[in-house]
Amino acid sequence: MKLKILFLLFIISFKLSAQQTWNLKSCVEYALAHNIAVNQSEIQSKNAALNFSQSKSSLYPTLSFGGSGAFNSGNNQDPTTFTRVTENYLSSGMQLQSSTDIFNFYSKRNSILANQWEFLASQAYVNKIKSDIALATANAYLQALLAKEQEKITIVQIEQTQFQLNNTQKLVEAGSLPTLNATQLEAQLASDSGNYISAKGNALQAVLALKSLMNIDAASAFEIETPPIESIPVQPITDLLPEYVYSEAIKNQPQQLYNEYKIKAAVKNNQATKASMYPTIGAFASLSSNYLSFNKRAIYNKVFTGYQSTGLVADAGGGVLYDVQSPVFANGSVDKYIKPDKFFTQFKDNFRKSFGISVNVPILNGGIAKTNYERSLLNLQSLELQKQQDNQKLKQDIYQAYTSALTSLQRFNSSKKGVEANQKTYDFASKRFSIGALSTFDLISTQNNLLRSKLEYSINQFDFVFKMKVLEFYKGLGLIL
Secondary structure, eight states: OHHHHHHHHHHHHOOOTTOOEEOHHHHHHHHHHHOHHHHHHHHHHHHHHHHHHHHHHTTSOEEEEEEEEEEEOSEEEOTTTOOEEESOEEEEEEEEEEEEEEESTTHHHHHHHHHHHHHHHHHHHHHHHHHHHHHHHHHHHHHHHHHHHHHHHHHHHHHHHHHHHHHHHHHHHHTSSOHHHHHHHHHHHHHHHHHHHHHHHHHHHHHHHHHHHHTOOTTSOOEEOOOOGGGSOOOOGGGGOHHHHHHHHHHHOHHHHHHHHHHHHHHHHHHHHHHTTSOEEEEEEEEEEEEEEEOOEEEEEEEEEEEEEEEEEEEEETTEEEEEEEEEEEEEEEEEEEOOOOHHHHHHHTOEEEEEEEEEOOOOSTTHHHHHHHHHHHHHHHHHHHHHHHHHHHHHHHHHHHHHHHHHHHHHHHHHHHHHHHHHHHHHHHHHHHTTOSOHHHHHHHHHHHHHHHHHHHHHHHHHHHHHHHHHHHHTOOOOO
């Protein structure tokens, strides 16, 4: 049994030299830099920034340039003269187009403002995620710290029971006590060892939860540092009354700012969707030209060869009908040849421009515009209800945090009195032991009781300070360590 206890104590005291020691500040900072949820929210914020930037660019006129080139064979339409030709030729064209909105009932302007509020909301959401992660990391750190302190208490209990068992076994061997007393202490030692194993498991679980928030490999070495709790500044609890803390939290908590920005964005989106149901006026303009390349074309002299019927009949009166005929010409000798003009000459001669005003009046579009407008109203109502719900939850959380802080303060004060009482008991026991009026067993028991009360005092002090930090956080002071 002694070997088992020594082995357990050896495990708890053994530390890897390469292990990094983490304090609360380093844990929070690392979590904010590496937590996946924080990184995802930052990516979403960048997307919102791109949407805002793109919507601002929509105020400028559109401008596009297009060019084409083609080889044509067979019966085609000449793109410059629009006549039918049967030959091979190359053609190319260029076009410059532009359009802009003149008036659209401020649809674009409201969309830009909506995207601006959405961008601010995304930044507030990033801060909200960071706040949540910071609080969760601080709480996980506290749980790991308390589990570590609780583990120390179980070790003290094992040492005390082991000491009692050693003394009892000596008395049993001397015949002063029955064997049952030693057996009962052995059972108590086994129970204390089980408590230690449970406390050790709880400490490991708490560290794993902290690692998960920090996005650290679960298998990596990790050791938390016990901070000098007395050096951490804490505001008086009278400065952290729940109603006052709530009034400050409404103004500075990122969740509340997020809700405000989302509502403002929804208002502007509603105005933008309403504008889509009204006519819009725009302007457009375009510049274009073409070029045609072909082999030289022959121009023939026309030779009259006779007439041919057109299929039409003329009434001369008196029942006399005449067939209407048309002259027929055939190609004679070549009169001349024509060649395509030079590239820039053709582009100059074929240059075309157009500009104008356009009016778009929505009449029937399947109810899309109206439905979008009504949907935006419902979305606005939903966001306002969400704001009320989040405000109620914030107030409830603050009151719960205040109540927890008060309870923790009472436990802290009680454990402080317990330390003072055990200290007096130990001082009195030491005096009695020095004159031989107290056994070594009773002195060690009194000493262990003092040590255990100090550990409990330390746990309650950590718990109180961290609960006060939660109230300070809600007040808008952040995590002051």
